[in-house]
Amino acid sequence: MSTSLSTRPPEDDRRPGELGFRELLRWVWRQVTSMRTALILLLLLALAAIPGSVIPQTGVDALKTSNWQSDHPKLTPVYERLGLFSVYDSAWFSAIYILLMVSLVGCIVPRTFHYWRGIRAKPPKAPSNLTRLPDHASYGTTEAPEVALERATALLKRRRYRLSVADGGDSVSAERGYLREVGNLVFHLSVLVVLVGFAMGGLFGYKGGVIMLVGDQYGFANSPDQYDEFKPGSLFQADRMEPFSFSIDDFDVDWLTTGPRAGMARGFKSHLSYQESLDSPKKTYDLRVNHPLTIGNTDVFLIGHGYAPVITIRDGNGDVVQSGPTVFLPTSPSFQSIGVVKAPEAEPTQIGLEGEFYPTVAFSQDTGSYYSLLGKPLNPMISMLVYTGDLGMDDGVAQSVYSLDKTKTTMLTKKNGAPYRVDLAEGESVKLPNGLGTVSFDGLERWNKIQISQTPGKWIALTGVVMALVGLLGSLFIRPRRVWVRARREGDGTLVEVAALDRSGGGDVAVVVDELVAALQGPQSQQQREDES
Structure with missing residues (x-):
């Protein structure tokens, strides 16, 4: 009796319904690669992208992000901890994207073999x-x-x-109608092709932006340190950047002259001079919105423009401590813009100006303030507040040229306590009180915002989209049908x-x-x- 018991295999001590490690992995894989999970992850990815459209992103508009953080000091630490200022680079967004890719691969590959067998x-x-x-x-x-x-x-x-x-x-x-199965097969494979294309662009490509003055003799050379904003991929290599350079010779704006939108811009055109390399001849190109300049694998886009008033500040000693065009960023369709001018070398104290620029100034009796009537510069004016004291530029901390650190400054006021404003039309000059110096509005220049991107997988992604469209049309409009013919003797x-x-x-x-x-x-x-x- 004891011998027979010793030869019996050991019994499984698991409780009913309990899974072993291998069974658990198989169950998890089936759940992840189910079509229901893929649809849920796709919905989560769409929801996760919403904060990237609502909350300013550092990689898209650093100034707007900085201003939002200054206006919401309590929410900023929470958002930074959650990665909401850089949604598409956050760990949780990447986790959803990777899970979606795994789920889609697990869904599509078995169905690919199924459709392949159906074709044959x-x-x-x-x-x-x-x-x-x-x-x-x-x-x-x-x-x-x-x-x-x-x-x-x-x-x-x-x-x-x-x-x-x-x-x-x-x-x-x-x-x-077997081509219907081919359409299903092509559609499912196209999803993988699109994912691979986007992944290649995100890993090996880059995107950056730079604001350039029209007529700037120095121009732009395609190097990471030349960008105002630069966002490389995880596997990006700087030595693969195209060695081109360009400058903006002129900028044309087609203004509407009649109708309710008279004075608004209808079209823009930047006249570029560029070289594909140091040894190549200089060429010209008219850069327009949605008509990029393509150099090798790199695309150059015109995505924005605005005004740069030429402002000169003289300190109390009469020395020029700041002079030149200052980029003002538009805040409305009529190009009402905000900007900052800093004079850290002014004596006897540092001077900072912060205010707005109006291409065609008008005054509202209802609000008691200026506003820009048109985007076309028919009557330009600047209106700026004056700050004196320590601008914080000697603290060793990098500052944005579009914002002013006012923590250690004092706003200049009138005798009645009202803020002292510098309101200047083009060509005018004003003397600051207390012997601080003078400010003059000497002229007006234009600037363009250029976006430069290299997306290695864009043609792969485009091929996948075309494949998906062809496959979808085939699966929708091709009608498979079966016909049977039987013949047998019946009577005579x-x-x-x-x-x-x-x-x-x-x-x-x-x-x-x-x-x-x-x-x-x-x-x-x-x-x-x-x-x-």
């Missing part, structure tokens, strides 16, 4: 009772069954059906049965059955007419 499959055997199908017909003939089936086979071949003859030789199975004659089935649903195959019966009866009817005559 033979038509199924004829049902035992064709009269049970919704669309069927039958007729009697004096021909032998073999003759009727041979004629049916030849007719279906001419109509490009794939054929299969039953083992007993009493029926023919035919099917067409032959009974021929014809039936058809539309696999896509909603298709009318009754016409197909009628045409096939008429074609099969045609030679016999002609012979009967000849015999009677």
Whole structure:
């Protein structure tokens, strides 16, 4: 008794329903690669992208992000901890994207083999009772069954059906519309192609932006340190950047002159001079919105423009401590813009100006403030507040040229306590109180914002999109159908049965059955007419 017990295999001590490690991995894989999970992850990815559209992103607009952080000091630490200022680079967004890719691969690969087998499959055997199908017909003939089936086979071949003859030789199975399965296969494969294309662009590419003054003699050279904003991919290599350079020679704006939008801009055109390398000849190109300049694998886009007032500050000693065009960033369709001018070398104290620029200034009696009536510079004016004290530029901390650190400054005020404003039309100058110096508005220049990007996988992604469109059209408009013809002896004659089935649903195959019966009866009817005559 003891010997028999010792030879028995050890019993599984798991409780009913408990999974082992291998079974648990298999169950997790099935859950991750189910179509339901893929749809849920796709929805989560769409929801996760919403903060990237609502909350300013550092990689898109660093100034707007900085201003938002200054206006929301309590929310900023929370958002930074959650990565909401750089959503598409955050760990949680990457996790959703990677899980979605794994889920889609797990969903698509098995279905790819399924559709591949469907493309190569033979038509199924004829049902035992064709009269049970919704669309069927039958007729009697004096021909032998073999003759009727041979004629049916030849007719279906001419109509490009794939054929299969039953083992007993009493029926023919035919099917067409296999390209629908090809469309399904191409559509599923295209999803992987699109994902690979986007992944290559995100890993090996880069995107950056730079604001350039029109007519700047120094221009731009394609190097990471030349960008105002630069966002490289995880596997980006700087030595793969195209060695081009360019400058903006001129900038044209097509202003509307009539209608309710008179004074607004209708079109923009930047006249570029560029070189693809140091040794290449200089070329010209008219850069417009949605018409980028392509140099090698790099695209140069015009995405914005604005004004740069030429402002000169002289300190109390009469020395010029700041002079030149200052970029002002537009805040409205009429190009009302905000900007900052800093003079850290001014004596006896540092001077900072912060305010707005109005291309065509107007005054509102309701609000008691200035505003820009038109984007076209018909009557330009600057209106700026004056700050004195420590601008914080000697603290060793990098500052944005579009913001002013006012923590250690004092705003200049009038005797009645109202803020002292410098309101200057083009060509005017004003003397600051307390011997601080003078400020003058000497002229107006233009600037363009240029976006430069290199996306290695864009053609792969585009190919995937085209594949998806072709596959979707094929799966929607190609109607697969099956036709069966059976011929057997019945009494002194032959009974021929014809039936058809539309696999896509909603298709009318009754016409197909009628045409096939008429074609099969045609030679016999002609012979009967000849015999009677």
